[in-house]
Amino acid sequence: MNSSQPHRIVFANEKGGTGKSTTAVHVAIALAYQGARVAAIDLDPRQRTFYRYLENRAETLRRRGVDLPMARFDVYDGTSTDELDHLAESLSAEHDFLLFDTPGRDDPLARHVATTADTLVTPMNDSFVDFDLIGQVDAESFKVKRLSFYAELIWETRKKRAMATIRDQRREMDWVVVRNRTGHVEARNMTRIEQALAELSKRVGFRTSHGLSERVIYRELFPSGLTLLDKGHLGELGTSHLVARQELRSLIAALNLPMPAGAQQPARRIAAG
Template structure:
């Protein structure tokens, strides 16, 4: 079912109302629940927006976004990607490399449509949203590791908001502050307060709830006292602020090695013989995808 290009909705952001136009990005019906059990019908005109946002770089945000996008495409979903980081373009470059691999080798790899925003024009931003969401079931948006106007608008319009973070108090400081002696959470940080206000604006605008997921990325394989303290602090803050916590991707060399070819851990037929580390990486990826609790595409095959 095609989406009407005349659909328009005003969503309040931290900076005031922002209008996104085109492609039924905001339909008249309430957004679908992000929780387990929801399914995308073949004739559905719903778009599920997944935004990866963290104002700190180096958390594996783009790598995770690519793997989620490819996983959804492998399940038969129509996936579009938008890279808002016009400086680094990690998501865009990853998919550029994937497209080049397809052209060079003739491999039959699933491929989402994708664009990179210039970071300047609101008109171009709206146009890209309209173009990408026209025939998509999922729109995956990767944001810069810094405060950004367009990232704030994207977060406001997310169905699922994913904030990857490393297992350290340096990263935790983005979302909460702790007592230096007891390591108990003293208060949420500015970023948590921003997301809290953003979720309230969204609920007031269309009654939808943004499912905020904190993704513990780049977990070390050795359990340490500091990791336990970070884990306890995240759990404390999650109850206070209202986000879910799930394990993400471990620190593995394979993820960096895959970037030049644009391959992912899901492209097992193109990775050659897989060792135990690769098998473990695929399993943690499956667990992460399950933890995100995204709607299932119709007739989704196993990955």
């Protein structure tokens, strides 16, 4: 992988409460555990959940005197896409992956980075409230009626990127809709959502993957900044925590990210920034 052009992963959903930041943090640390050099930008300067999570992690590592895989991270609190691109370029140097965690609302910077993604990850809860972000369904048949503005934006971007792939040697965009918290969904409703997602994916070309269930452990880990992968630092784990760890591993495999040469080796430690 060319270190000057890291693989861009954008976590984007214009609706909050979908587990977006939690998913982004765990993916970032999972990549670091595999030996990848990871940098990240939080685009929500008000909540800065992603930034605070890794800030807490850095403090825990200092306090405990331990060395665990880490990502370089920053938060962007401006409004200029040019300034954001400059920050992204400066963080890209010598990194294999550049992650963006975007706000859970309509945001021009979030839309901007979404169009630059190599892998676009859209976490959603299994409900038609969340499904409405990407498409609208008929109230009686639950058939997809139309794409949302957001889905049309990504669809047009993917078409342009596909045409430019050979000419400019750009990567094609891989759009993955990640279904979080599926364990609390009634079976009939889950089937309807699965059918609607399958229909819509044929139109706009995204893939679907199961993500992270709603588990208390994710909220418990935030103050320490630790993740489910930090074995030996979490204390005794219950069965549900072990299941959650397997969910995370399955998600990482499903994202099918291009690992750099030398991955799977002990992770290179990256100082927080």
